Amino acid sequence: MNVENFRQMYVAELQELRNVEAQLVKGLQLMAERADHAELKKGFQEHQQETQSQLERLDGMLQAHNAQPGEHVDQSMQGLIRESEKWAGMVPDPDLRDAGLIASAQRIEHYEIAAYGSLATWAKQLGFSNDQATLHAILDEEKRTDEKLTDLAKRIVNPDAAHA
Ligand SMILES: [Fe+2]
DSSP: OOOOSHHHHHHHHHHHHHHHHHHHHHHHHHHHHHOOSHHHHHHHHHHHHHHHHHHHHHHHHHHHTTOOOOOOOOHHHHHHHHHHHHHHHHOOSHHHHHHHHHHHHHHHHHHHHHHHHHHHHHHHHHTOHHHHHHHHHHHHHHHHHHHHHHHHIIIIIHHHHHTO
């Protein structure tokens, strides 16, 4: 299907993000299983629940635009998750692996922050004020997650990794 106007492009991007979150529900599950530090494991589990709720909010927005979730697979997110798995599989030391997991998770969060930032701006331009509010709320969740990961890395995980 060709994208002919801004609204179509916006809806296509909503579908893309819906797929990103669906992949991440599974990806964060794996990361939580891999994580060794209790606080990191808990952080991944909490963000997984948040991600599930983001997925549901995106479904609500798609429904309001009479659009289906779509079958498109976001290959960028697929690649980011695949790399994080590959990387984690190569690092036997749990402290080092946790530092690597945080770095992978932050790449993922930054990808989401970029995507939600653009989409929220598009929603504003198109006059979809409900969507704009929801997209901003999700954007804030992603930013908070990124900050929590930075804090955890600096405070606990990186110092431990330095002693591995
Ligand atoms: Fe997300």
